[in-house]
Amino acid sequence: MIEAALQSAGGILCLALLFDAVIGDPPALWNRLPHPVVLFGNLIGWGEARWNRPGAGDAERRRGGVLLTGLLLVLAALTGWLLHRMVSFVSYGWLLEAAIASVFLAQRSLYDHVAAVAEAFATDGLPGARRAVSMIVGRDPEQLDEGGVSRAAIETAAENFSDGVVAPAFWYLVAGLPGLLAYKALNTADSMIGHKTARYLQFGWAAARLDDLANLAPARLSALLIWAGALLAPGAAVRASVRATLRDARLHRSPNAGWPESAMAGALGLRLAGPRVYGGKMVEDAWMGGAEGGDAGPQDIRRALVLFRLACGALIVVAGILAAV
Secondary structure (H helix, E strand, O other), X not given: OHHHXXXXXXXXXXXXXXXXHHOOOOHHHHXXXXXXXXXXXXXXXXXXXXXXXXXXXXXXXXXXXXXXXXXXXXXXXXXXXXXXXXXXXXXXXXXXXXXXXXXXXXXXXXXXXXXXXXXXXXXXXXXXXXXXXOOXXXXXXXXXXXHHHHHHHHHHHHHHHHHHHHHHXXXXXXXXXXXXXXXXXXXXXXXXXXXXXXXXXXXXXXXXXXXXXXXXXXXXXXXXXXHHHHOOOOOOOHHHHHHHHHHHHHHOOOOOOHHHHHHHHHHHOEOEEOOEEEOOEEEOOOEEOOXXXXXOOHHHHHHHHHHHHHHHHHHHHHHHHHHHO
């Protein structure tokens, strides 16, 4: 009975989440081997160099982007299917599949990167925190004050909880390793070419739109999991989290990022997002948590990480329940 539960999609996902939470991405391994996400990035770079040439028209750029995105998804899904078939012939192959799936989850690495910002505040002050946050956000760190750095770190924890943890888990449950790898490939493409710039507006159109669609359900599930975490997090307010989510999520410029960000903001009594500078340009965005929320500080990064871990724990519990039923 127990082994049958562990071999189910929910059981394998539960093990994968536990592996990732405990082990994460061991440097000793990925210093010797290319991480699969790096391979996705290399393929995207290869396709962009060939199909997004300077001087190409909008229609040609869009066709090239559609071709690259389709190729990427097919290759990723096929790789996932081959991996699944390979481990199915091995004793305890479900354990190997859980280990493979854990590579594409980001609980431990996300926690470590955000925690590094809090640690930098404690050891090196604002200059050190700016250096640490520059590793996880695209904003100019020199333009960020203490509150700006703290908000950036907390927003990263919230948004990437959705697309780095919940979404890969969701797509594994939907379509196994093929779905998981296809999602990670698509999300990598969106992060590389899904920008609204002259270079990528047309070429990255397909990747950006598909990534939005792929994250619709996971983003909303991530808010539910943050609500669940807020029930146990010291000082968090689950009712305020629910109110902020239902009020503010739809106001975000992204159709998905507002859900986890507003849930996190409400739970912690903070204001997140809002107007900020990307690439030297001001991005006007609504405040998540309301303009009346408190400004974030270094101590709030630690509070956000506690809530993040509890939300991850809620996801593990959900996977375990699915395995049991």
